[in-house]
Protein backbone atom coordinates (compact mmCIF):
# COMPACT_ATOMS: atom_id res chain seq x y z
CA UNK A 1 0.00 0.00 0.00
CA UNK A 2 1.01 3.59 -0.55
CA UNK A 3 -0.35 7.10 -0.03
CA UNK A 4 -3.78 7.65 -1.50
CA UNK A 5 -3.97 10.14 -4.34
CA UNK A 6 -7.56 10.71 -5.43
CA UNK A 7 -8.32 11.39 -9.10
CA UNK A 8 -9.08 15.03 -9.94
CA UNK A 9 -12.85 15.16 -10.45
CA UNK A 10 -15.35 17.87 -11.20
CA UNK A 11 -18.09 17.32 -8.62
CA UNK A 12 -21.46 18.04 -10.22
CA UNK A 13 -23.47 15.59 -8.15
CA UNK A 14 -25.76 16.22 -5.17
CA UNK A 15 -22.73 16.80 -2.90
CA UNK A 16 -19.93 16.97 -2.07
CA UNK A 17 -19.23 19.95 -4.32
CA UNK A 18 -15.81 21.13 -5.47
CA UNK A 19 -13.65 22.36 -2.60
CA UNK A 20 -11.54 25.44 -3.38
CA UNK A 21 -7.73 25.09 -3.04
CA UNK A 22 -7.83 27.84 -0.41
CA UNK A 23 -10.05 25.64 1.76
CA UNK A 24 -7.88 22.56 1.18
CA UNK A 25 -4.79 24.60 2.08
CA UNK A 26 -6.45 25.81 5.27
CA UNK A 27 -7.18 22.22 6.29
CA UNK A 28 -3.51 21.29 5.81
CA UNK A 29 -2.31 23.80 8.44
CA UNK A 30 -0.84 22.53 11.73
CA UNK A 31 -3.25 20.93 14.16
CA UNK A 32 -3.51 22.73 17.50
CA UNK A 33 -5.48 21.88 20.64
CA UNK A 34 -9.26 22.37 20.56
CA UNK A 35 -9.00 24.42 23.77
CA UNK A 36 -6.00 26.47 22.59
CA UNK A 37 -6.84 30.18 22.92
CA UNK A 38 -5.88 30.67 19.26
CA UNK A 39 -8.37 28.00 18.25
CA UNK A 40 -11.10 29.39 20.49
CA UNK A 41 -10.70 32.75 18.73
CA UNK A 42 -11.25 31.03 15.39
CA UNK A 43 -14.33 29.24 16.74
CA UNK A 44 -15.86 32.62 17.59
CA UNK A 45 -15.27 33.76 14.02
CA UNK A 46 -16.86 30.57 12.65
CA UNK A 47 -19.95 31.30 14.76
CA UNK A 48 -20.12 34.90 13.54
CA UNK A 49 -19.70 33.80 9.92
CA UNK A 50 -22.43 31.18 10.33
CA UNK A 51 -24.74 33.84 11.77
CA UNK A 52 -24.07 35.80 8.58
CA UNK A 53 -24.86 32.93 6.19
CA UNK A 54 -27.94 31.93 8.20
CA UNK A 55 -28.95 35.63 8.43
CA UNK A 56 -29.54 35.33 12.16
CA UNK A 57 -28.56 36.79 15.50
CA UNK A 58 -29.18 33.46 17.28
CA UNK A 59 -26.38 32.92 19.78
CA UNK A 60 -26.90 29.15 19.55
CA UNK A 61 -25.38 28.98 16.05
CA UNK A 62 -22.51 26.57 15.54
CA UNK A 63 -21.26 23.61 13.51
CA UNK A 64 -22.08 20.12 14.81
CA UNK A 65 -19.00 17.86 14.52
CA UNK A 66 -20.53 15.44 12.01
CA UNK A 67 -22.26 15.61 8.60
CA UNK A 68 -25.69 17.05 7.75
CA UNK A 69 -27.51 13.95 8.96
CA UNK A 70 -26.20 14.72 12.47
CA UNK A 71 -27.59 18.26 12.20
CA UNK A 72 -30.95 16.70 11.39
CA UNK A 73 -30.65 14.38 14.36
CA UNK A 74 -29.55 17.27 16.64
CA UNK A 75 -32.82 19.05 15.89
CA UNK A 76 -35.02 16.04 16.53
CA UNK A 77 -33.31 14.60 19.63
CA UNK A 78 -33.28 17.97 21.37
CA UNK A 79 -36.70 19.31 20.37
CA UNK A 80 -38.86 16.18 20.38
CA UNK A 81 -39.99 14.50 23.57
CA UNK A 82 -41.66 11.11 23.69
CA UNK A 83 -45.32 11.54 22.72
CA UNK A 84 -44.81 14.87 20.91
CA UNK A 85 -46.78 15.09 17.69
CA UNK A 86 -44.60 16.27 14.81
CA UNK A 87 -46.02 17.17 11.41
CA UNK A 88 -43.44 16.10 8.82
CA UNK A 89 -43.79 17.28 5.22
CA UNK A 90 -42.45 14.63 2.87
CA UNK A 91 -41.71 15.33 -0.80
CA UNK A 92 -38.57 13.24 -1.23
CA UNK A 93 -35.94 11.11 0.47
CA UNK A 94 -34.85 13.60 3.12
CA UNK A 95 -38.37 14.35 4.36
CA UNK A 96 -38.69 10.59 4.82
CA UNK A 97 -35.59 10.61 7.01
CA UNK A 98 -37.09 13.35 9.17
CA UNK A 99 -40.07 11.10 9.81
CA UNK A 100 -37.69 8.27 10.75
CA UNK A 101 -35.94 10.61 13.22
CA UNK A 102 -39.26 11.47 14.89
CA UNK A 103 -40.05 7.77 15.31
CA UNK A 104 -36.64 6.98 16.80
CA UNK A 105 -37.04 9.57 19.57
CA UNK A 106 -40.54 8.39 20.45
CA UNK A 107 -42.43 11.21 18.75
CA UNK A 108 -45.63 10.73 16.78
CA UNK A 109 -45.11 11.71 13.14
CA UNK A 110 -48.05 13.00 11.12
CA UNK A 111 -46.99 12.97 7.49
CA UNK A 112 -48.06 15.53 4.88
CA UNK A 113 -47.40 13.63 1.65
CA UNK A 114 -46.50 15.51 -1.50
CA UNK A 115 -45.58 14.12 -4.91
CA UNK A 116 -41.84 13.80 -5.48
CA UNK A 117 -40.69 16.70 -7.64
CA UNK A 118 -43.36 19.02 -6.23
CA UNK A 119 -42.81 21.57 -3.46
CA UNK A 120 -44.56 21.05 -0.11
CA UNK A 121 -48.17 22.21 -0.51
CA UNK A 122 -48.91 24.94 2.11
CA UNK A 123 -52.66 24.23 1.97
CA UNK A 124 -52.12 20.59 2.77
CA UNK A 125 -49.94 21.57 5.74
CA UNK A 126 -52.62 23.99 6.95
CA UNK A 127 -55.35 21.34 6.69
CA UNK A 128 -53.22 18.80 8.56
CA UNK A 129 -52.53 21.27 11.37
CA UNK A 130 -56.26 22.08 11.64
CA UNK A 131 -57.03 18.42 12.24
CA UNK A 132 -54.07 17.94 14.62
CA UNK A 133 -54.38 20.87 17.01
CA UNK A 134 -52.06 19.13 19.51
CA UNK A 135 -49.08 19.12 17.10
CA UNK A 136 -45.97 20.74 18.57
CA UNK A 137 -43.53 20.85 15.66
CA UNK A 138 -43.58 21.20 11.88
CA UNK A 139 -40.59 19.90 9.93
CA UNK A 140 -39.79 20.21 6.24
CA UNK A 141 -36.93 20.23 3.76
CA UNK A 142 -36.32 23.60 2.11
CA UNK A 143 -34.35 22.22 -0.85
CA UNK A 144 -35.15 18.52 -1.54
CA UNK A 145 -31.90 17.25 -2.99
CA UNK A 146 -33.46 13.96 -4.07
CA UNK A 147 -35.86 15.67 -6.50
CA UNK A 148 -34.56 19.22 -7.11
CA UNK A 149 -37.72 20.88 -5.73
CA UNK A 150 -37.71 24.06 -3.65
CA UNK A 151 -40.42 24.67 -1.07
CA UNK A 152 -41.64 28.05 0.16
CA UNK A 153 -39.94 28.05 3.56
CA UNK A 154 -41.24 31.47 4.62
CA UNK A 155 -44.89 30.50 4.09
CA UNK A 156 -44.53 27.07 5.70
CA UNK A 157 -42.95 28.60 8.82
CA UNK A 158 -45.75 31.19 9.01
CA UNK A 159 -48.35 28.42 8.92
CA UNK A 160 -46.49 26.44 11.60
CA UNK A 161 -46.43 29.47 13.91
CA UNK A 162 -50.10 30.26 13.32
CA UNK A 163 -50.79 26.80 14.76
CA UNK A 164 -48.39 27.24 17.70
CA UNK A 165 -45.78 24.89 16.34
CA UNK A 166 -42.02 25.25 16.18
CA UNK A 167 -40.52 24.96 12.69
CA UNK A 168 -37.53 22.70 11.99
CA UNK A 169 -36.02 23.39 8.57
CA UNK A 170 -33.55 21.28 6.57
CA UNK A 171 -31.32 23.78 4.75
CA UNK A 172 -28.55 21.33 3.86
CA UNK A 173 -28.72 22.07 0.14
CA UNK A 174 -30.29 25.53 0.28
CA UNK A 175 -27.78 27.37 2.51
CA UNK A 176 -25.45 29.50 0.39
CA UNK A 177 -27.24 28.70 -2.89
CA UNK A 178 -30.64 30.38 -2.47
CA UNK A 179 -31.95 32.82 0.17
CA UNK A 180 -32.27 31.34 3.68
CA UNK A 181 -33.35 34.02 6.18
CA UNK A 182 -33.58 32.51 9.62
CA UNK A 183 -34.60 35.62 11.60
CA UNK A 184 -36.79 37.25 8.94
CA UNK A 185 -38.70 34.01 8.35
CA UNK A 186 -38.78 33.11 12.05
CA UNK A 187 -37.24 29.65 11.62
CA UNK A 188 -36.90 28.07 15.08
CA UNK A 189 -34.35 25.34 14.36
CA UNK A 190 -32.31 24.84 11.21
CA UNK A 191 -29.46 22.62 10.08
CA UNK A 192 -27.21 22.51 7.04
CA UNK A 193 -24.10 20.71 5.78
CA UNK A 194 -20.58 21.80 4.95
CA UNK A 195 -20.26 19.99 1.60
CA UNK A 196 -23.09 21.40 -0.50
CA UNK A 197 -23.31 25.12 -1.34
CA UNK A 198 -20.76 26.03 1.34
CA UNK A 199 -18.20 24.03 -0.70
CA UNK A 200 -16.26 22.72 2.24
CA UNK A 201 -15.14 19.14 2.85
CA UNK A 202 -17.93 16.87 4.15
CA UNK A 203 -18.27 16.22 7.87
CA UNK A 204 -19.69 19.33 9.56
CA UNK A 205 -23.26 20.45 10.07
CA UNK A 206 -23.98 24.11 10.87
CA UNK A 207 -27.09 24.51 13.05
CA UNK A 208 -28.97 27.43 14.57
CA UNK A 209 -31.66 27.56 17.26
CA UNK A 210 -33.71 30.57 18.39
CA UNK A 211 -34.99 31.39 21.90
CA UNK A 212 -38.31 29.62 21.39
CA UNK A 213 -36.47 26.42 20.48
CA UNK A 214 -34.06 26.75 23.41
CA UNK A 215 -37.06 27.27 25.67
CA UNK A 216 -38.59 23.99 24.57
CA UNK A 217 -35.29 22.21 25.23
CA UNK A 218 -35.04 23.77 28.71
CA UNK A 219 -38.60 22.68 29.56
CA UNK A 220 -37.97 19.03 28.64
CA UNK A 221 -39.16 16.56 31.24
CA UNK A 222 -36.91 13.77 29.92
CA UNK A 223 -33.17 13.98 29.19
CA UNK A 224 -32.05 14.35 25.57
CA UNK A 225 -31.69 10.72 24.41
CA UNK A 226 -28.31 11.34 22.70
CA UNK A 227 -25.32 12.27 24.83
CA UNK A 228 -23.16 13.47 21.93
CA UNK A 229 -25.84 15.67 20.35
CA UNK A 230 -27.31 17.03 23.61
CA UNK A 231 -27.17 20.79 23.00
CA UNK A 232 -27.18 21.65 26.69
CA UNK A 233 -23.81 19.83 26.94
CA UNK A 234 -22.38 20.93 23.57
CA UNK A 235 -23.05 24.54 24.53
CA UNK A 236 -20.46 24.23 27.30
CA UNK A 237 -17.87 23.94 24.55
CA UNK A 238 -19.28 26.15 21.80
CA UNK A 239 -21.38 28.43 23.99
CA UNK A 240 -21.08 32.11 24.87
CA UNK A 241 -17.78 33.84 25.50
CA UNK A 242 -15.30 32.98 28.22
CA UNK A 243 -14.62 29.54 29.61
CA UNK A 244 -14.83 26.51 27.29
CA UNK A 245 -15.15 23.09 28.79
CA UNK A 246 -14.20 19.85 27.16
CA UNK A 247 -17.12 18.00 25.59
CA UNK A 248 -15.55 16.20 22.63
CA UNK A 249 -12.37 16.83 20.64
CA UNK A 250 -13.45 19.22 17.90
CA UNK A 251 -12.41 18.24 14.34
CA UNK A 252 -9.81 21.00 14.39
CA UNK A 253 -8.58 20.90 10.79
CA UNK A 254 -12.06 20.42 9.37
CA UNK A 255 -13.04 23.61 11.18
CA UNK A 256 -10.11 25.51 9.61
CA UNK A 257 -11.65 24.48 6.31
CA UNK A 258 -15.13 25.67 7.23
CA UNK A 259 -13.69 28.95 8.47
CA UNK A 260 -11.95 29.51 5.12
CA UNK A 261 -15.01 28.48 3.06
CA UNK A 262 -17.18 30.92 5.04
CA UNK A 263 -14.59 33.71 4.66
CA UNK A 264 -14.74 33.14 0.90
CA UNK A 265 -18.53 33.32 0.92
CA UNK A 266 -18.38 36.54 2.94
CA UNK A 267 -15.83 38.01 0.50
CA UNK A 268 -18.13 37.24 -2.43
CA UNK A 269 -21.22 38.39 -0.56
CA UNK A 270 -24.20 36.12 0.10
CA UNK A 271 -26.48 37.92 -2.35
CA UNK A 272 -23.84 37.69 -5.08
CA UNK A 273 -23.53 33.96 -4.44
CA UNK A 274 -27.31 33.53 -4.82
CA UNK A 275 -27.20 35.47 -8.11
CA UNK A 276 -24.28 33.39 -9.38
CA UNK A 277 -26.17 30.16 -8.65
CA UNK A 278 -29.21 31.48 -10.52
CA UNK A 279 -27.23 32.65 -13.56
CA UNK A 280 -25.35 29.39 -13.94
CA UNK A 281 -28.63 27.49 -13.68
CA UNK A 282 -30.00 29.59 -16.55
CA UNK A 283 -26.94 28.75 -18.65
CA UNK A 284 -27.30 25.05 -17.80
CA UNK A 285 -31.00 25.14 -18.68
CA UNK A 286 -30.21 26.63 -22.10
CA UNK A 287 -27.67 23.88 -22.73
CA UNK A 288 -29.91 21.04 -21.54
CA UNK A 289 -32.88 22.30 -23.56
CA UNK A 290 -30.68 22.63 -26.65
CA UNK A 291 -30.14 18.87 -26.37
CA UNK A 292 -33.91 18.37 -26.47
CA UNK A 293 -33.99 17.17 -22.84
CA UNK A 294 -36.46 18.15 -20.13
CA UNK A 295 -36.19 19.18 -16.50
CA UNK A 296 -38.04 17.00 -13.98
CA UNK A 297 -39.29 19.87 -11.80
CA UNK A 298 -41.59 22.69 -12.94
CA UNK A 299 -39.72 25.93 -13.66
CA UNK A 300 -41.07 27.89 -10.69
CA UNK A 301 -40.02 25.25 -8.13
CA UNK A 302 -36.55 24.44 -9.44
CA UNK A 303 -33.40 24.68 -7.37
CA UNK A 304 -30.60 26.42 -9.27
CA UNK A 305 -28.04 24.37 -7.34
CA UNK A 306 -29.58 20.92 -7.95
CA UNK A 307 -30.93 20.27 -11.42
CA UNK A 308 -32.90 17.14 -12.19
CA UNK A 309 -33.15 16.10 -15.81
CA UNK A 310 -35.60 13.44 -17.02
CA UNK A 311 -33.85 10.41 -18.55
CA UNK A 312 -35.18 9.81 -22.10
CA UNK A 313 -36.71 6.34 -22.43
CA UNK A 314 -34.11 5.16 -24.95
CA UNK A 315 -31.07 6.19 -22.89
CA UNK A 316 -29.08 3.92 -20.56
CA UNK A 317 -28.86 6.21 -17.54
CA UNK A 318 -26.13 4.35 -15.61
CA UNK A 319 -23.92 4.24 -18.69
CA UNK A 320 -24.16 8.03 -19.14
CA UNK A 321 -22.87 8.54 -15.61
CA UNK A 322 -20.15 5.95 -16.11
CA UNK A 323 -18.93 7.65 -19.30
CA UNK A 324 -18.95 11.10 -17.68
CA UNK A 325 -16.81 9.83 -14.84
CA UNK A 326 -14.43 7.69 -16.90
CA UNK A 327 -13.88 10.01 -19.85
CA UNK A 328 -14.42 13.48 -18.36
CA UNK A 329 -13.70 13.00 -14.64
CA UNK A 330 -17.13 14.48 -14.12
CA UNK A 331 -19.43 13.21 -11.39
CA UNK A 332 -23.21 13.64 -11.52
CA UNK A 333 -25.84 11.94 -9.37
CA UNK A 334 -28.44 9.24 -9.99
CA UNK A 335 -32.08 9.27 -8.93
CA UNK A 336 -32.88 7.88 -5.47
CA UNK A 337 -35.72 5.58 -4.44
CA UNK A 338 -38.62 5.68 -6.86
CA UNK A 339 -36.65 8.07 -9.10
CA UNK A 340 -33.75 5.63 -9.64
CA UNK A 341 -33.10 5.37 -13.37
CA UNK A 342 -35.63 8.12 -14.13
CA UNK A 343 -33.59 11.29 -13.50
CA UNK A 344 -30.06 12.63 -13.61
CA UNK A 345 -29.11 14.94 -10.74
CA UNK A 346 -26.73 17.70 -11.73
CA UNK A 347 -25.36 19.85 -8.95
CA UNK A 348 -24.16 23.41 -9.41
CA UNK A 349 -23.38 23.96 -5.76
CA UNK A 350 -20.96 26.47 -4.27
CA UNK A 351 -17.60 26.52 -6.05
CA UNK A 352 -18.94 24.05 -8.63
CA UNK A 353 -21.40 26.69 -9.85
CA UNK A 354 -19.37 28.39 -12.56
CA UNK A 355 -19.64 28.87 -16.32
CA UNK A 356 -16.66 26.66 -17.11
CA UNK A 357 -18.40 23.69 -15.48
CA UNK A 358 -21.68 24.40 -17.25
CA UNK A 359 -19.90 24.31 -20.62
CA UNK A 360 -17.91 21.20 -19.67
CA UNK A 361 -21.09 19.45 -18.59
CA UNK A 362 -23.22 20.32 -21.61
CA UNK A 363 -20.57 19.12 -24.06
CA UNK A 364 -19.72 15.97 -22.12
CA UNK A 365 -23.37 15.18 -21.47
CA UNK A 366 -24.30 15.51 -25.16
CA UNK A 367 -21.51 13.15 -26.13
CA UNK A 368 -22.29 10.63 -23.37
CA UNK A 369 -26.02 10.61 -24.11
CA UNK A 370 -25.30 9.86 -27.79
CA UNK A 371 -23.04 7.00 -26.81
CA UNK A 372 -25.64 5.56 -24.41
CA UNK A 373 -28.71 5.64 -26.60
CA UNK A 374 -30.41 2.30 -27.01
CA UNK A 375 -31.42 1.40 -30.56
CA UNK A 376 -34.46 -0.86 -31.10
CA UNK A 377 -33.39 -4.31 -32.35
CA UNK A 378 -35.36 -6.41 -34.80
CA UNK A 379 -36.55 -8.93 -32.22
CA UNK A 380 -38.13 -6.17 -30.12
CA UNK A 381 -35.46 -6.02 -27.39
CA UNK A 382 -33.03 -3.12 -27.28
CA UNK A 383 -29.29 -3.06 -27.73
CA UNK A 384 -26.80 -0.28 -27.11
CA UNK A 385 -25.65 1.49 -30.23
CA UNK A 386 -22.00 0.76 -30.96
CA UNK A 387 -19.62 3.32 -29.48
CA UNK A 388 -18.60 6.01 -31.91
Ligand SMILES: *Cc1c(COP(=O)(O)O)cnc(C)c1O
Pocket residue numbers: 015067068069070072094141143144145146170172173193202203
Ligand atom coordinates in the same frame (compact mmCIF):
# COMPACT_ATOMS: atom_id res chain seq x y z
C1 LIG B 1 -27.12 15.83 1.87
C2 LIG B 1 -28.38 16.09 2.60
C3 LIG B 1 -28.57 15.67 3.94
C4 LIG B 1 -27.56 14.83 4.67
O1 LIG B 1 -26.32 15.41 4.76
P1 LIG B 1 -25.02 14.49 4.99
O2 LIG B 1 -23.92 15.47 5.10
O3 LIG B 1 -24.95 13.61 3.78
O4 LIG B 1 -25.22 13.70 6.22
C5 LIG B 1 -29.75 16.00 4.57
N1 LIG B 1 -30.70 16.70 3.93
C6 LIG B 1 -30.58 17.11 2.66
C7 LIG B 1 -31.67 17.88 2.01
C8 LIG B 1 -29.41 16.81 1.96
O5 LIG B 1 -29.28 17.21 0.69
